[in-house]
Amino acid sequence: MVLSGKLVKQVAIRLDGDLFYEIYKYKQHRISEMSPGSIKRVDLHDGEWGVVGSVIVWNFIHDGKEKVVKEVIQAIDDGRRSLCFKVIGGDLMQDYKTFLVTIHVDTMGEGNLVTWTFDYEKLKENVEDPHTLMDLCLSVTKDIENSNIVNSN
Numbered sequence: 001m002v003l004s005g006k007l008v009k010q011v012a013i014r015l016d017g018d019l020f021y022e023i024y025k026y027k028q029h030r031i032s033e034m035s036p037g038s039i040k041r042v043d044l045h046d047g048e049w050g051v052v053g054s055v056i057v058w059n060f061i062h063d064g065k066e067k068v069v070k071e072v073i074q075a076i077d078d079g080r081r082s083l084c085f086k087v088i089g090g091d092l093m094q095d096y097k098t099f100l101v102t103i104h105v106d107t108m109g110e111g112n113l114v115t116w117t118f119d120y121e122k123l124k125e126n127v128e129d130p131h132t133l134m135d136l137c138l139s140v141t142k143d144i145e146n147s148n149i150v151n152s153n
Contacts, residue, residue: 003097005129007118011138015145017107020114021081023144024103025050035143037061038136045070052076055088063132067091074100081105092133097121099130101137114141 013020023030026049032039040059047054051073058069070089075082087099102117116137118130 003122003125005118005120005122007120007130007134008115009134009138010113010115011141013112013114013141013145015112015148017081017105017112017114019148020112020141020144021083021105023148024083025076028056031140031144034147035140038140038143040066047073050076056085057090060136062091062136071101081107095123095127096130097123116141 023034028042028049029044032041038061040061042059043057045055045057052075054073056071056073058071060067060069068090069087069092071085071087073083074086075084077083082102082104085101085103087093087096087101092099098119098121100117100119102115102119104115104117106113106115116134118134120130
């Protein structure tokens with residue numbers, strides 16, 4: 001009975017990697033404008049944008065349903081362009097005992113790579129791995145890329 005899991009996916013983006021990292025660090029509240037079909041609202045619940053310990057609440061559409069997730073910024077590594085968020089409330093906590101989301105951006109000149117990592121522990125054996133949630137994150141990544149490329153032209 002394996003309840004712990006790890007899911008890792010990468011997506012290449014044409015958008016400047018530093019800009020993508022800055023959006024996720026300081027401007028998450030703007031992501032609903034860049035991906036309105038998926039992200040309805042992102043609010044700072046406690047603390048400051050881009051500061052460890054700050055709490056952020058996401059309202060989004062997943063598998064056709066409106067959902068809410070509350071997360072705390074657990075770690076920031078500007079040198080590696082990496083952010084780690086720990087889910088502390090909301091709909092994911094109905095299926096998972098723990099859920100960590102790490103976003104890492106590799107900048108490689110004209111091409112950049114965004115790596116999403118989910119580390120999680122399910123509450124029950126019959127809970128599915130979060131593949132559709134990962135698909136949502138990859139889709140939002142592309143929406144951010146497309147929005148910022150269009151706006152920069």
